[in-house]
Amino acid sequence: MMSPILEKFIDKCKQQVNQDNSPIACVEGLIPEVKILMSQADKWIQSEHLLACDDHYARNVVYLDEKNELGLYVLVWNPGQWTAIHDHGTWGVVGILNGTFHERHFIRKDAQHHSANTDIKLVNTGSVLLSSGSLTSFIPDPDHIHTSGNSGSDQVISVHLYGHSMVGFNIYDLNKGERHWFNASK
């Protein structure tokens, strides 16, 4: 059963999407709600949300909505665990609950339209380090291309709210200059 805090948060998210589902309205409208959710984490997070994995970072589903408009996850990163370079094809709000979250950013330098999946040339434009209590957000078009991970020595725990519930993202192949949609729900 969903905790009342989580229920209230999901209601706020749905209200926002129904009122204005533009990516910028969603991230600006929901950052304060994610901050509240983070401040009450001990009241809604269950042990099933905190599972870690030895081989790779762990993505623990908290909530997926039936209309494919919202997805809420808790991600657990052991030291040295990173994602591939990716974008989400939607908006997102990310909050850090524990440890230092490292996000490395890329931009596309190819002349193709940003939605092209080939002849991609990426340039690393630097990193941000987000400590416990920090929030960040992104919207697509141009895509927010990044790799996230744990470069520290403590376990990182982060909360991720996305504008779709499909567990997938675009993964970039730097050598081939290509990206493809990875459907992680299969």
Ligand SMILES: [Fe+2]
């Ligand atoms: Fe990401």
